[in-house]
Amino acid sequence: MISLPRPAAIVLDIEGTTSSTWFVHDTLYPYSRARFADILSREGHPDVERARGQIIQEAGLDPEAGVDKLVAALEGWLDSDEKRTPLKTLQGLIWAEGFSAGDLTSHFYPDAIPAMRSWHEQGIDLTIFSSGSVNAQTSWFGNSPEGDLLPMFNGHFDTENAGPKKLPSSYATIREAIGVPAGQLLFFSDLVEELDAARADGWGTVGVRREGDQYFDRGVGDHPEISSFEQVTWR
Incomplete structure (x- = not known):
């Protein structure tokens, strides 16, 4: 005490x-990893657009980089457990949809x-x-x-x-x-x-x-x- x-x-x-950190790593991280490409393919969402620009800047990518390169940057940060703001932004959007759909608790x-x-x-x-x-x-x-x-x-x-x-x-x-x-x-x-x-x-x-x-x-x-x-x- x-x-x-x-x-x-x-x-x-x-x-x-x-x-538990393990719940996040074993449940939430794979859930977001499987959906990075989908969310980055969406047009017009301000949070996604902001995150896309941040990924390009922080990863040193070409401004016209395709979804595959953006996803590769996100997965690299995820693998090394880096707390990058665009990664956390997109994970938050993905998880919010998962919670809303009843996939996650x-x-x-x-x-x-x-x-x-x-x-x-x-x-x-x-x-x-x-x-x-x-x-x-x-x-x-x-x-x-x-x-x-x-x-x-x-x-x-x-x-x-x-x-x-x-x-x-x-x-x-x-x-x-x-x-x-x-x-x-x-x-x-x-x-x-x-x-x-x-x-x-x-x-x-x-x-x-x-x-x-x-x-x-x-x-x-x-x-x-x-x-x-x-x-x-x-x-």
């Missing part, structure tokens, strides 16, 4: 924190939803900061095994509207948007680099280490550590 000052707001990572650790409900009922503001796009986040929390969880959350941030998760400036952006002093913010993540970045902006932090999850062996440095949200108490 750890005892922490009661925060005004909690910001949560998703993969490895509320939900999001995963949560058994302690995650009860903890989030409890914190929400206590009047603590809840926000998400994930490398997955805002579109993917809303689909994820809107299609949980317990139904729509979105009413519990006040905001969603990703690498496009906040910035990279390992930079302190991203947490400053979120802090300013939420309007809560850094000392009253608490960030939960399984990645020490993200925890370090949040702490550099003055946030409180909690490292989440889930046995068997992708980054368990890396540890969480000198941040307070839990394996379940049930281990968190307020003072």
